[in-house]
Amino acid sequence: MLKINDIRFSMEGRPLFDGASAIIPDGHKVGLVGRNGTGKTTLFRLIRGELALEGGDISVPRGARIGGVAQEVPASQTSLIDTVLEADTERAALLAEADTAQDATRIADIQTRLADIDAWSAEARASAILKGLGFSQEEQSRPCADFSGGWRMRVALAGVLFAQPDLLLLDEPTNYLDLEGALWLESYLAKYPHTVLIISHGRGLLNRAVGAILHLEDRKLTLYQGPFDRFSETRAARLAVAEAAARKQDARKAHLQSYVDRFRYKASKAKQAQSRLKMIARMQPITSAQEAALRAFSFPEPEELSPPIIATENASVGYGETPVLSKLSLRIDQDDRVALLGKNGEGKTTLSKLLTGKLAAMGGRVTRASKLRIGYFAQHQLDELHADETPIDHLRRHRPTETPAKLRARLAGFGIGQAQAETVASKLSGGQKARLSLLLATLDAPHLLVLDEPTNHLDMESREALV
Numbered sequence: 015m016l017k018i019n020d021i022r023f024s025m026e027g028r029p030l031f032d033g034a035s036a037i038i039p040d041g042h043k044v045g046l047v048g049r050n051g052t053g054k055t056t057l058f059r060l061i062r063g064e065l066a067l068e069g070g071d072i073s074v075p076r077g078a079r080i081g082g083v084a085q086e087v088p089a090s091q092t093s094l095i096d097t098v099l100e101a102d103t104e105r106a107a108l109l110a111e112a113d114t115a116q117d118a119t120r121i122a123d124i125q126t127r128l129a130d131i132d133a134w135s136a137e138a139r140a141s142a143i144l145k146g147l148g149f150s151q152e153e154q155s156r157p158c159a160d161f162s163g164g165w166r167m168r169v170a171l172a173g174v175l176f177a178q179p180d181l182l183l184l185d186e187p188t189n190y191l192d193l194e195g196a197l198w199l200e201s202y203l204a205k206y207p208h209t210v211l212i213i214s215h216g217r218g219l220l221n222r223a224v225g226a227i228l229h230l231e232d233r234k235l236t237l238y239q240g241p242f243d244r245f246s247e248t249r250a251a252r253l254a255v256a257e258a259a260a261r262k263q264d265a266r267k268a269h270l271q272s273y274v275d276r277f278r279y280k281a282s283k284a285k286q287a288q289s290r291l292k293m294i295a296r297m298q299p300i301t302s303a304q305e306a307a308l309r310a311f312s313f314p315e316p317e318e319l320s321p322p323i324i325a326t327e328n329a330s331v332g333y334g335e336t337p338v339l340s341k342l343s344l345r346i347d348q349d350d351r352v353a354l355l356g357k358n359g360e361g362k363t364t365l366s367k368l369l370t371g372k373l374a375a376m377g378g379r380v381t382r383a384s385k386l387r388i389g390y391f392a393q394h395q396l397d398e399l400h401a402d403e404t405p406i407d408h409l410r411r412h413r414p415t416e417t418p419a420k421l422r423a424r425l426a427g428f429g430i431g432q433a434q435a436e437t438v439a440s441k442l443s444g445g446q447k448a449r450l451s452l453l454l455a456t457l458d459a460p461h462l463l464v465l466d467e468p469t470n471h472l473d474m475e476s477r478e479a480l481v
Contacts, residue, residue, distance in 0.1 A: 015039055015040050016038040016061070016073075016074055017072065017074075019070050019071050019073070020034070020069065022034075022068045022069035023069075025053070025056060025441070026437070031057070033233075034070075034233060034235040035235060036228055036235040038209060038237075039209075041207070041208060043212070043223060043226070044209075044210065044226045044227070045220040045226070046214075046227075046228045047227055047229055047230070048231055050446050050448075050476065053233075055443070055444075057230065058185060061080065061181075061183065062183070080179055081179030081183070082184065083170045083174055083184065083185070083187070087166045088166075089166065091158075093156060094149060094153065094158060094161075095155065098140040098172045099137065099176070101173030101174060101177045102136065105128070105131060105133050105136060108127055108133070109133070112125070140176050147168045147171065147191065147199070148168065148192065148195045148357075148358060149168070149172075165358075167190040171187060171190075171199075178206075180208050182206065182208060182209065182210045183211050187199060188214065191358075195358075196216070199219075200222045201223075203219075203223040211228070215469070220241060221241040224242075226239050227240070229245065229249070267297060270293055271290075271294065273287065274287045274294075278291075311427065311452070311480055312424075312427030312428070313459075314457075314458075319385060319461055320383065321347040322383075323383045323386050323462055324345075324383070324386065325344065326342045326343060326378065327378055328341055328378040329341075329377065329379060330342065337376055338364045339361045339368075342365070354366070366392075366466050368380065370390045370462075388460050388462045389455040389456050389463045390455060390464045390466075391463075391466065391468055400439060401438065401439050401440035404436050404439070405425050405434065405442075406418065408450060408454065409453075409454075409457075412454065422435055425453065429449055429476060430453075448472055449476065452465075452480075
């Protein structure tokens with residue numbers, strides 16, 4: 015059982031938790047949700063003991079193993095299958111000890127424990143997990159160094175799933191998965207034998223793989239039973255009740271105040287006026303839950319160009335001398351909305367780079383409108399933000415003559431509030447960085463906006479606003 019009891023914690027002077035409490039029973043699958051920047055990843059770090067609480071406590075059963083994916087596995091020469099097998103440190107230690115143990119009793123204990131943890135089927139289990147995450151049998155025997163960072167993140171995820179910790183902490187686990195991998199993970203987590211806490215903004219995952227939602231809002235934690243859609247309905251009903259009560263209180267307060275304003279200086283009514291002032295003072299403010307500030311992204315409108323804005327005819331594109339895509343013939347008009355689907359490694363990003371001019375065609379023809387402006391957003395751009403600069407600083411580099419008020423208005427149009435506008439990029443959440451990168455990509459009013467996995471770090475409200 016995970017117990018979070020009355021915790022308090024601040025980051026850079028900004029309170030993230032203030033009297034937050036929750037209990038997650040053993041074996042439960044729970045989705046952790048909340049707006050970007052509220053402290054979801056920080057809560058994981060507090061659970062793992064990487065940060066020190068300012069108050070309260072977090073406890074798990076003695077001896078419970080906590081596991082999660084902190085970073086990609088190193089680019090080593092170890093094969094994928096062996097890397098995943100090594101993630102179960104108890105199995106690896108027992109096998110190593112079995113080779114050298116001399117005492118008969120200890121040998122028996124080792125063999126018993128190996129049987130208990132199903133050690134002899136380990137390779138088959140590890141291979142099945144890797145296959146589910148998109149690795150073929152041949153790829154599982156190749157060294158980690160052969161794969162990019164995104165694919166090595168999958169290996170790291172495979173490792174923690176194979177190790178089966180008692181408390182599994184997953185932070186946006188589907189960010190590096192294609193559709194097939196994400197669906198496989200949903201099915202796997204639904205059958206996982208221990209406790210799972212997942213940070214995710216994916217409605218499908220939160221509806222199919224978890225049985226409860228832990229909501230982080232206003233520095234508090236609230237546990238809702240049921241999948242995300244039920245949580246959303248329950249919370250909407252609570253918001254409606256709170257807003258109705260707040261309106262009723264405001265009307266009552268206005269009525270009392272009007273009496274005070276009329277009669278406070280009239281001797282015969284002064285006592286009653288004073289009584290109503292005390293009634294107003296005793297009223298407890300009814301605060302509505304924190305609402306999403308962002309309803310829609312404010313994209314600048316470009317001038318209209320004659321169609322098509324871009325066209326390809328029998329084009330091929332790739333890297334070096336090797337084409338990845340060939341015989342590409344397509345046409346894009348300014349009012350088109352195109353979804354690009356395909357398995358990882360099929361060339362989606364390569365096609366995006368061809369359209370945006372980041373890769374030249376190796377053959378065929380690509381035609382672009384003469385005044386075409388293209389905006390391009392990809393996940394790697396989050397890493398290209400200047401870590402020691404604020405969002406205001408980033409904007410000022412592109413718009414040096416604009417007033418601070420104008421720059422702040424631009425940031426507000428992408429859900430970056432006043433506090434975040436003055437926070438250095440290294441302290442922003444993944445979602446806040448994504449919003450800033452998206453703003454920079456659209457600053458020049460592009461006619462063609464190419465978005466490569468734009469929602470990976472965006473919260474639910476931001477995803478809906480982007481749509």
